[in-house]
Amino acid sequence: MALFKKRTVGKPGEWYYCLEHKKVEEGPDCPAKDRFGPYTSRAEAENAMELARERNLEWENDPRWHDARARGGDED
Secondary structure (H helix, E strand, C coil): CCCCCCCCCCCCCCEEEECCCCEEEECCCCCHHHEEEEECCHHHHHCHHHHHHHHHHHHHCCHHHCCCCCCCCCCC
């Protein structure tokens, strides 16, 4: 008998985008490290990469996330 049972994360009816297989999956088919989600619909999961691109752009252009050195300042 194993001391630790391998448990899946997520539930059927939740949608994920698998980064390894580049496809949408229902339920926790792939390891969490290889997926985005959960999403509430298949269509939302299909748009996962575009949503990630948009969020990355927002982050890259958000001055609150960049310190003075990145802007050329000299604060210590």
